[in-house]
Every structure is written in C-alpha cells, then in structure tokens.
Amino acid sequence: MPAETPENAGYMIAAYVVAPVILVGYLASLWGRVKRAVGRSGGRTGGGSDR
Amino acid sequence: MTSDAAVRAIARRGLRISLVALLGLAVVYVLAIGYTPVEARQGVAQKIFYLHVPAAWSALIAFSLVGITSALYLWLHDPRLDRFAAASAEVGVAFSAVMLTTGPIWAKPIWGTWWTWDARLTLTLFLFFLFIGYLALRASVHDPAERARFSAVVGILGMLLVPFIHLSVYLFRTLHPQPIVLKPSAPSLPPEMLRTLLVSTAVFTLLYVGLVTLRYGLGMAEDARDEATDAG
Numbered sequence: 001m002p003a004e005t006p007e008n009a010g011y012m013i014a015a016y017v018v019a020p021v022i023l024v025g026y027l028a029s030l031w032g033r034v035k036r037a038v039g040r041s042g043g044r045t046g047g048g049s050d051r
Numbered sequence: 052m053t054s055d056a057a058v059r060a061i062a063r064r065g066l067r068i069s070l071v072a073l074l075g076l077a078v079v080y081v082l083a084i085g086y087t088p089v090e091a092r093q094g095v096a097q098k099i100f101y102l103h104v105p106a107a108w109s110a111l112i113a114f115s116l117v118g119i120t121s122a123l124y125l126w127l128h129d130p131r132l133d134r135f136a137a138a139s140a141e142v143g144v145a146f147s148a149v150m151l152t153t154g155p156i157w158a159k160p161i162w163g164t165w166w167t168w169d170a171r172l173t174l175t176l177f178l179f180f181l182f183i184g185y186l187a188l189r190a191s192v193h194d195p196a197e198r199a200r201f202s203a204v205v206g207i208l209g210m211l212l213v214p215f216i217h218l219s220v221y222l223f224r225t226l227h228p229q230p231i232v233l234k235p236s237a238p239s240l241p242p243e244m245l246r247t248l249l250v251s252t253a254v255f256t257l258l259y260v261g262l263v264t265l266r267y268g269l270g271m272a273e274d275a276r277d278e279a280t281d282a283g
Binding site: 019030033 | 055058062066076089091092093094095098099102103106142145149152153156159266268269272273276
C-alpha cells in the first residue's frame with residue numbers, strides 16, 4: 001500500500017511568508033537609506049567622482 | 052562630482068526592477084501553489100523548494116560576482132568594481148538569509164530536524180558569516196583605497212567557498228539532496244516542477260539585479276559623501 005502524503009502545509013506557508021518579509025524588508029530599508037543619503041546632501045551628494 | 056540626480060536615477064531604476072521582480076514572485080506563488088503537483092512523499096512542504104533553490108542560486112551568484120569584481124579591482128583599481136562588490140555582497144547576504152531560513156523550515160517536516168551539521172549546510176553557514184564579516188570590515192575601515200583592498204581579499208576568499216558548497220554533496224556524505232538541475236545529466240524533475248523552478252530562478256535573478264542596482268546607487272551617494280567630508 002502506498003504511503004500517505006504527509007500533511008505539512010503549515011511549513012510551506014511559513015516559508016512563503018518569511019521569504020518576502022526578508023526581501024521586501026531589505027528593499028524598503030535600502031530605499032530608505034538612499035532617501036536619507038540623498039536628502040542629507042541638499043542637491044549634491046558631494047565632491048567625488050562617480051566612476 | 053556625483054549629482055543627486057544621477058544617484059536618484061540609478062536608485063529608481065533599481066527600485067523599478069525590484070518591484071517588477073516582486074510581481075514576478077507573486078506569479079511564482081500562483082504557479083507553485085496552483086500549477087505544480089504535490090510531491091507524494093514530501094507533501095506540500097516540498098514546494099518550499101521553489102523559493103529555497105532560487106534564493107541559494109542568487110546568493111551563490113552574488114558571492115561569485117563579489118570575488119570576480121574584487122579580483123578585477125585589485126588589477127584595475129577602478130572604484131566602480133569595489134562599489135559593485137560591496138553591493139553584491141550585501142544583496143547576497145539578504146538572499147542567504149532567505150536560503151538559511153527556508154532550508155530549515157523544509158528540513159523540519161522532511162528530515163525531522165531543523166538543522167544538521169552536514170557539509171553543505173555548515174559550509175553555507177560559514178559563507179554567510181564570512182560575508183557578514185566582509186560587510187563589517189567595510190564599515191570599520193575609513194580609507195576608501197585601503198577598505199577596497201582589504202575587502203577585495205576577503206571577497207576572493209569567500210568566492211573560493213562557492214564551488215565547494217556546490218560540490219559538497221558529491222565530496223561528503225550528506226543529508227542534503229543531490230543537484231537535480233545543475234548536474235551533468237538532464238534535470239530529473241517533472242516538467243511542471245522544472246518550469247516553475249526556472250521561472251522562480253529568473254525572478255530571483257531579476258530581483259538580484261534590481262537590488263544590486265539600488266545598492267550601487269546608495270554606494271555612489273555614500274562614496275561621494277565621504278569624499279566631501281574628507282575635502283571639508
């Protein structure tokens with residue numbers, strides 16, 4: 001008799017929630033850091049080359 | 052001189068690419084939940100594979116590119132290469148965090164334990180810590196040329212772990228599943244699973260491109276600010 005398929009959907013749901021929380025959280029933090037870095041400069045980010 | 056307009060343009064491009072990739076991630080969820088079959092032995096938890104494997108792919112690509120651009124920096128001394136390496140390392144750490152959380156969530160119902168100290172898992176954890184150290188090193192050295200040189204060496208050493216991680220399932224006795232796509236023979240997956248995996252890998256790669264572009268724009272702003280501070 002074939003083994004029954006295990007009931008473990010809760011683990012999938014947990015992983016499918018955790019992954020976008022990390023990625024969207026990181027994206028939001030990056031965007032916030034860019035806004036702060038640009039906002040602090042008042043028009044020019046400084047005297048450096050953009051090479 | 053780096054203008055705010057240039058930083059904003061690059062950052063906005065990175066944000067747009069990232070948002071498109073996140074929409075793609077929603078499509079991956081629909082495919083994974085509604086299109087791919089449930090694996091008979093592992094149950095629904097097997098579908099974690101469609102996030103875990105592409106996250107691992109993106110993390111290893113990110114750390115490989117850190118090593119390559121770091122080596123090129125030591126040769127060419129172009130600060131754009133160092134800035135790219137820094138961006139790729141930080142984004143790689145974010146993808147590693149996804150890999151290192153979704154892996155144990157899959158392992159608990161399948162292996163019966165959240166974690167085991169086998170070669171693949173342990174080496175991956177070392178790689179994650181190594182690049183945390185890389186970012187800490189960058190934050191602690193003020194001189195840009197010195198920072199770029201020191202971190203390039205660490206970045207190259209980190210990259211050397213990547214092939215060991217990929218081959219660890221062949222080199223050591225390990226619980227971790229063998230490669231089912233990146234292997235000498237044809238992929239051993241049903242077509243629906245393979246299609247969803249490939250779509251997810253493309254989405255994660257696009258997200259990598261978006262996040263690195265955004266982080267590169269931030270690097271431009273930070274470098275210019277540091278130079279302005281030093282000049283003042």
